[in-house]
Amino acid sequence: MALYSEKVMDHFRNPRNVGVIEDADGVGEVGNAKCGDIMKIYLKIENDVITDVKFSTFGCGSAIASSSMATELIKGKPLSQALELTNKAVAEALDGLPAHKMHCSVLAEEAIRAAIKNYYDTHGIPYDKSEFPDPSDADEHPADED
Amino acid sequence: MDKMIYADNAATTAMSERAAKAMLPYLTQIFGNPSSLHTVGQIAKEELEKARASVARSLGCEPREIYFTSGGSEADNQAIRSAAETGAGKGKKHIITTAFEHHAVLHTLKKLEKEGFEVTYLPVGSYGYVTAEQVKQAIRPSTALVTVMYANNEVGTIQPIAEIAEVCRAAGVTFHTDAVQAVGHIPVDVKAAGVDMLSLSAHKFHGPKGIGALYCRRGVPLRTFIEGGAQERGKRAGTENVGAAVAMAVALEDAVSGLTENAAKLVKMRDRIIDGLLKIPHSRLNGGRENRLPGNVNMCFEGIEGESLLLLLNEKGICASSGSACTSGSLDPSHVLLALGLPHEVAHGSLRLSFSESNTEEDADAILKAVPEVVEYLRSISPVWDDLVKGRRKHLI
Numbered sequence: 001m002a003l004y005s006e007k008v009m010d011h012f013r014n015p016r017n018v019g020v021i022e023d024a025d026g027v028g029e030v031g032n033a034k035c036g037d038i039m040k041i042y043l044k045i046e047n048d049v050i051t052d053v054k055f056s057t058f059g060c061g062s063a064i065a066s067s068s069m070a071t072e073l074i075k076g077k078p079l080s081q082a083l084e085l086t087n088k089a090v091a092e093a094l095d096g097l098p099a100h101k102m103h104c105s106v107l108a109e110e111a112i113r114a115a116i117k118n119y120y121d122t123h124g125i126p127y128d129k130s131e132f133p134d135p136s137d138a139d140e141h142p143a144d145e146d
Numbered sequence: 147m148d149k150m151i152y153a154d155n156a157a158t159t160a161m162s163e164r165a166a167k168a169m170l171p172y173l174t175q176i177f178g179n180p181s182s183l184h185t186v187g188q189i190a191k192e193e194l195e196k197a198r199a200s201v202a203r204s205l206g207c208e209p210r211e212i213y214f215t216s217g218g219s220e221a222d223n224q225a226i227r228s229a230a231e232t233g234a235g236k237g238k239k240h241i242i243t244t245a246f247e248h249h250a251v252l253h254t255l256k257k258l259e260k261e262g263f264e265v266t267y268l269p270v271g272s273y274g275y276v277t278a279e280q281v282k283q284a285i286r287p288s289t290a291l292v293t294v295m296y297a298n299n300e301v302g303t304i305q306p307i308a309e310i311a312e313v314c315r316a317a318g319v320t321f322h323t324d325a326v327q328a329v330g331h332i333p334v335d336v337k338a339a340g341v342d343m344l345s346l347s348a349h350k351f352h353g354p355k356g357i358g359a360l361y362c363r364r365g366v367p368l369r370t371f372i373e374g375g376a377q378e379r380g381k382r383a384g385t386e387n388v389g390a391a392v393a394m395a396v397a398l399e400d401a402v403s404g405l406t407e408n409a410a411k412l413v414k415m416r417d418r419i420i421d422g423l424l425k426i427p428h429s430r431l432n433g434g435r436e437n438r439l440p441g442n443v444n445m446c447f448e449g450i451e452g453e454s455l456l457l458l459l460n461e462k463g464i465c466a467s468s469g470s471a472c473t474s475g476s477l478d479p480s481h482v483l484l485a486l487g488l489p490h491e492v493a494h495g496s497l498r499l500s501f502s503e504s505n506t507e508e509d510a511d512a513i514l515k516a517v518p519e520v521v522e523y524l525r526s527i528s529p530v531w532d533d534l535v536k537g538r539r540k541h542l543i
Contacts, residue, residue, distance in 0.1 A: 015527065020532070029529065033491035033494075034490040035477065037451065038528075040529040056527050057529065058450065059451050060454055101472075
């Protein structure tokens with residue numbers, strides 16, 4: 001379908017890093033089933049480097065593709081680099097997303113940050129709390145006209 | 147992709163060969179303007195009126211009660227606007243409708259609300275039906291119009307139109323029905339049903355897009371919707387789309403004459419698909435099984451989202467639709483599914499399959515194989531499904 005780029009369709013059809021890491025060092029879940037998308041990201045971390053990453057996603061084609069691309073972009077990278085990943089970078093790596101689907105890339109960025117925050121929290125690692133604002137959820141959606 | 151299976155006939159249908167063939171001469175040869183006095187124009191006029199008479203015959207009314215429009219949405223807009231203005235002239239500014247009408251009706255009513263009308267939205271219950279009794283209870287001395295769809299476009303439930311019409315007639319209230327999904331699919335006789343106004347659209351029954359009609363019973367006031375020339379008895383200006391009107395008439399004749407046979411075939415296919423898909427755990431049929439359009443299947447599968455389901459079915463050559471937010475372009479899932487009382491998270495995982503007589507049992511086989519596969523795959527990558535399976539989240543269906 002012409003709605004999405006070939007890159008989006010490729011990551012949607014053959015998502016990379018799908019699954020669960022049972023003994024993950026950090027897990028982040030963002031989104032809301034009521035709004036139709038939830039992303040969950042599992043990280044395996046050694047010496048501040050993401051050695052493995054998996055995801056599961058409930059959502060539309062671009063949500064699944066954004067999760068897949070985001071995991072590819074942070075795999076093997078130090079946490080500092082993963083924290084710099086922006087939703088724009090995810091969307092660009094997918095050769096763009098339709099305007100009304102940009103929030104899918106935002107979810108991917110937020111899921112990664114949530115997983116890293118969870119890693120810090122569960123491992124007693126100090127961090128600057130102001131750098132981890134609450135991820136967006138249903139409340140951020142503007143009210144429908146109806 | 148080898149063969150494409152088109153199962154989205156409630157969105158639009160392919161034009162029939164006969165309708166297409168009937169339309170072609172009007173593009174080049176019979177091109178006259180029906181308002182012209184010369185022979186070329188008068189030939190077009192004659193064909194336009196033959197088409198009107200044919201549509202009237204198919205619906206059981208007089209030709210002068212048929213007004214051609216650009217389609218179902220325009221017919222809905224004109225009917226509602228007209229009845230509202232007529233009502234307002236008598237100080238009546240209350241309208242009754244249902245919670246799950248098409249947006250052509252709902253958005254027109256929303257606009258009227260802003261203009262000072264009060265609208266009652268009747269609930270449709272968990273199976274998707276209103277009753278004549280509900281309408282009766284809602285009618286007030288100030289009610290200008292009741293507008294209830296003949297059959298719902300998403301869940302296919304057929305409303306008790308004749309009974310509602312009777313209630314309206316007794317109360318002296320104008321009754322309009324959006325019959326876009328019904329005409330050509332189930333028997334529709336406007337006189338037997340007793341409706342005052344009825345909207346239809348040609349492309350839902352193998353006619354061309356861009357043409358529809360409004361039936362307006364003689365004696366029911368109809369306001370001019372598009373100002374300009376005197377076409378359509380002065381109620382809708384604009385040079386008539388003669389070829390499309392002719393093709394619509396042909397498509398409707400065929401739909402009506404083949405209706406009983408096609409409906410029997412479709413009901414069989416529909417029920418087989420519903421029964422087959424209900425075997426998927428935590429699935430449900432949306433809308434009641436009785437009084438349902440012959441070709442409509444609408445299901446929800448818990449733990450997955452509709453757009454990804456559609457995309458993967460499309461990869462397998464199956465064209466369907468969904469009421470998920472992502473397919474509607476809005477943030478909320480279908481207002482129809484919400485009106486049935488479905489929770490948002492369930493409504494996001496909906497699938498509508500709508501069949502025409504050109505679908506085959508092989509299509510049904512392919513659908514019954516593909517849908518469970520795709521649902522299972524999407525559940526395997528869904529954190530919601532994982533939570534449901536592990537008991538961290540409660541099953542809703």
